[in-house]
Amino acid sequence: MALSSELHAFLHEGTVIPAHPLALDEKKELDEEAQRRLTRYYIEAGAGGIAVGVHTTQFEIRDPKHGLLEPVLRMAAEEIEKAKLTRPFLKIAGVCGPTELALHETELAKSFGYDLALLSNGGLTAYTEEELLERTREVAKVLPVFGFYLQPSVGGRVFSFNFWKQFAEIPNVLAIKMAPFNRYQTLDVVRAVCESSRADEIALYTGNDDNIVIDLLTTYSFLMEGKIISKPIVGGLLGHWAVWTQKAVELFNEIKEVRKLQALDSNWLTVAQQVTDSNAAFFDAANQYKGCIAGINEVLARQGLIKGNWCLSDHEVLSQGQAEEIDRIYAIYPDLHDDQFVREFLVQSR
Secondary structure, eight states, X not given: OOOOHHHHHHHHHOOEEEBXXXXXXXXXXXXXXXXXXXXXXXXXTTOSEEEESSGGGOGGGGSTTTOOHHHHHHHHHHHHHHHTOSSOOEEEEEEOSSHHHHHHHHHHHHHTTOOEEEEOOTTOTTSOHHHHHHHHHHHHTTSOEEEEEEOGGGTOOOOOHHHHXXXXXXXXXXXEEEESSOHHHHHHHHHHHHHSXXXXXXXXXXXXXXXXXXXXXXXXXXXXXXXXXXXXXXEEEESGGGSSHHHHHHHHHHHHHHHHHTOOOTHHHHHHHHHHHHHHHHHTGGGTTTTHHHHHHHHHHHHTSSSOOOOSSTTOOOOTTHHHHHHHHHHHOGGGOOHHHHHHHHHHHO
């Protein structure tokens, strides 16, 4: 399956793609009304797509005792269809697990009309790099692939430069989300893509929630065989953008204008650290990201988009002091939150 020319151009232009959370009630059961409301919120906030079934959606949705992968994929697709959008909007499905399971999830996503598979290599420590490349080739035969470099602290692993260079050569790999939370490893991916024969066919997206603004302002350049090869990071697919999304879209659009003008004011460095400071609270960086999903849910619950910060796993809770950190960033960065927009959205949604 190929991506339409309109969506292909949109993907390469760059956009805001939130990683879609899971809405639960106090019994830790799916809150369908809130789940659908979240999808509508991202649409109304101006996001250019959503990624469903990813880390922020909680990998436990795949556990047979929950059986939530199919419902959350279906509900998001239904809400997008109901919106009758006249603008491009990317539907991305998280895919993980061994090859057979990954193919099953990709087929499921395809049946609901998803455009790309965000392919995670997490948890596959027994696979060699070549086996993971072959797995990617198989998935790419079903849906276009959005590659994913996941940070080791939440289940990812470090890959070689050669892995990414071969990864970039796979037909129907159309984008890569770089989320190692590491500048050296991010650089590996960019250089590998630039050295590949498909450099112009792959869009680079930041997943580095700790470095969002700087990533989006950066164009990488390499001298290769006497020729300068340049590659920007065009957009983001981020858990951080699951909250305060309307303001994230505003910020992204401003960054796009800055990139066009090629005139970078030093104030952007201050904005960058403010966004990173906010992410530290959301993602619980002080405690090695143990409260990252609960932190995202906590913000959404405070805004009234979901009922609480509950997660399927009992160990996914706010860390001690994390709620106070969220209080702090709300107080000192009022320009970054979209509470007023959410209030208006909730009134209109009744």
